[in-house]
Amino acid sequence: MNFSTWSVSVTFSDSFDEGANGIIVRNGHKLPKRIDVGSSVKPKLLEVVSAGVFPQDMFHADPVTELLPSSGTTGGVSKLFPVTEEDKNLRFLIWSMSRPVLNKYLPGLEQGKCTFFYFALPGWKTKGGVLRQSAVTSFVLSRNFRQRPFDPTYRLTSPDEVILSQNHEESTYCHLLCALLQREEVLRLGDIYASGLVRAIQNLIDWWPEICEDVAKGTLSESKVHNSTAVREAVPPYLRADPELAEFIRQECSKKSWGGIIRRLWPNCKVVDTLGRDVLGLELVVSLEQLPAVATGE
Structure with missing residues (x-):
């Protein structure tokens, strides 16, 4: 993982003036500002990958069950995304809802x-024993897919x-x-x-x-x-x-x-x-x- 490229997009409230904390406000509109958080998050991410420790207040209230790599970025470096069981269930729900929409236009x-x-x-496991696999593999191996109605x-x-x-x-x-x-x-x-x-x-x-x-x-x-x-x-x-x-x-x-x-x-x-x-x-x-x-x- 390339932690130096980790970043987030945030939009601040109108109470911030132009230039405050690096936020740009033009014509009364808020603009997202990319803020590099690699230096502050890197230690916890290293814990996740190397030791399998998931600070609950960092990612989610539920346990993280696996890590999914992105398909690629403009920099050519895949990012890892933590996934919970709730995430998997939501992905399956969205996947199931796509078919009625498709059938509407292609009856x-x-x-x-x-x-x-x-x-x-x-797939393979990190040093901390956390499973890392592709999103497609995670989906087809899931209980939702194997026991789909x-x-x-x-x-x-x-x-x-x-x-x-x-x-x-x-x-x-x-x-x-x-x-x-x-x-x-x-x-x-x-x-x-x-x-x-x-x-x-x-x-x-x-x-x-x-x-x-x-x-x-x-x-x-x-x-x-x-x-x-x-x-x-x-x-x-x-x-x-x-x-x-x-x-x-x-x-x-x-x-x-x-x-x-x-x-x-x-x-x-x-x-x-x-x-x-x-x-x-x-x-x-x-x-x-x-x-x-x-x-x-x-």
Whole structure:
């Protein structure tokens, strides 16, 4: 952690005159002022990371259960954010509320399925024993996600075991295989970040011969998926031998141009669901597919 960059934004009351404590007031309006608090907070933060000590008056009235790194900053250094169980429950509530809003503007999503290229990255513990992991990993490993109630607008093409697999390549391979076997049902496809979706398509470019073989035979490649017993046991119910579909995928993936590959392989897809922080990746997907893009955080 780079403590020298920790800062907060505060807005003071109107009682502060222009220039008081460095606060700038223009035309009667208050302006937020970034104040460096690294020197005063650094000792407590070191306690959090190194010793696992969480001063209750510093962060929250509830115990901090884990630390989530930011996806990145302008300085290229990730920040760590303390999380409590209440935070996790609130995140799940917000996540659940996004789907009715999406269904309002894209009706009929309950008639199909979703493909999301999610997987759980291995986390690790700080010296003080506090778990540090990505926000996506924290979410999919949470009780709220694993015990989520049935929602017809959020029926996934892959079993949860594929999402919970900590092997990125095996998880992505199974996501692609299951999604292609249910290609007519996929109405929504995405990843947290557009770069992840672009990476999944790149994997398809590399793996389509093996995927076609599995589709034709109704098998799960042992060379591609061999580390997780749970995944190998969970995926077979989703498989079927479909030589005709395998030939179709082979023909599409053999074409010189991969432009519009999502619409070609998943013809009923209505929307690309991904965050556009990596704008180039998002623009690439949307321009080639001519599909609307949304960001529900799912």
